[in-house]
Amino acid sequence: MKVFKTKTELKTYFNGYSSKNFTIGFVPTMGALHNGHLSLIKESIKNNQITVASIFVNPTQFDKKEDLENYPRTLESDLSILQGVSCDIAFIPSIEEIYANTVDANHFEFDGLEIQMEGKFRKGHFNGVGTIVKKLFEIVTPTNAYFGEKDFQQLQIIRKMVQKNQLPVSVIGCPTFREENGLAMSSRNQLLSEKEKEEGAIIYEILHEVKQLINKESIEKINSWVAAQFDKNPHFELEYFVIADEENLIPASTISSNKNYRAFIAVHADKVRLIDTMAL
Ligand code: PAF
Numbered sequence: 001m002k003v004f005k006t007k008t009e010l011k012t013y014f015n016g017y018s019s020k021n022f023t024i025g026f027v028p029t030m031g032a033l034h035n036g037h038l039s040l041i042k043e044s045i046k047n048n049q050i051t052v053a054s055i056f057v058n059p060t061q062f063d064k065k066e067d068l069e070n071y072p073r074t075l076e077s078d079l080s081i082l083q084g085v086s087c088d089i090a091f092i093p094s095i096e097e098i099y100a101n102t103v104d105a106n107h108f109e110f111d112g113l114e115i116q117m118e119g120k121f122r123k124g125h126f127n128g129v130g131t132i133v134k135k136l137f138e139i140v141t142p143t144n145a146y147f148g149e150k151d152f153q154q155l156q157i158i159r160k161m162v163q164k165n166q167l168p169v170s171v172i173g174c175p176t177f178r179e180e181n182g183l184a185m186s187s188r189n190q191l192l193s194e195k196e197k198e199e200g201a202i203i204y205e206i207l208h209e210v211k212q213l214i215n216k217e218s219i220e221k222i223n224s225w226v227a228a229q230f231d232k233n234p235h236f237e238l239e240y241f242v243i244a245d246e247e248n249l250i251p252a253s254t255i256s257s258n259k260n261y262r263a264f265i266a267v268h269a270d271k272v273r274l275i276d277t278m279a280l
Pocket of ligand 1: 028061129133
């Protein structure tokens with residue numbers, strides 16, 4: 001596996017590649033790799049001649065300094081994990097390489113996708129995500145880029161950005177990977193205590209129950225039921241629970257049979273913030 005830190009190294013490598021007709025699969029990450037990331041990388045390896053995984057903790061998508069500082073950083077083990085699955089290239093740029101002297105996000109219009117859920121609770125987050133993903137796409141020039149459905153709002157926003165900017169890349173969403181107890185895999189799980197990881201099963205159980213309730217109860221009743229489950233749980237504090245239209249992410253108050261819906265949830269376990277989602 002090649003490990004590149006600069007855009008020039010990456011470009012030189014692609015220029016020297018013998019075949020002119022090759023596809024580049026790209027998996028952008030912020031490191032602290034888990035099996036969810038690996039499933040994206042394996043999918044990319046299966047479908048492309050070259051797979052690039054980037055590891056870059058992007059400062060402009062964090063709204064809280066403390067969250068950025070506490071984000072898990074495990075570069076050495078990440079690189080050996082990537083090596084272990086035969087990823088072709090790890091791209092691990094510095095902040096200066098990506099942002100030069102101005103560590104600022106650009107402003108994006110995502111047709112309202114950005115004002116819902118994560119956008120409400122993490123101000124500026126999606127401008128940061130849009131900025132870094134666009135920069136990385138320009139550097140890596142992928143044919144296909146892979147993103148987890150756990151961050152479904154992010155996935156829809158990246159699709160929108162690609163569509164609006166007519167970027168020549170296919171964005172591929174891949175299913176959420178879960179721990180045995182149902183807790184969605186996330187780099188942030190490394191910050192949870194064993195007890196919290198165990199209790200984290202409640203997030204999946206609640207989403208699963210909502211899927212059973214969706215055709216039987218009103219959305220109002222489901223919302224109150226979810227809130228009540230967290231009111232009696234001492235380990236997790238509910239930040240939001242929303243049932244929304246998958247396409248435009250607008251919260252639903254009733255269900256129409258010709259639309260697809262998804263439940264979205266964000267909770268806090270002490271200082272760790274977790275999100276999850278489930279198609280209903
Ligand atoms: O999902 C993530 O890990 C990040 O938001 C991403 C897409 C790598 C951009 O920094």
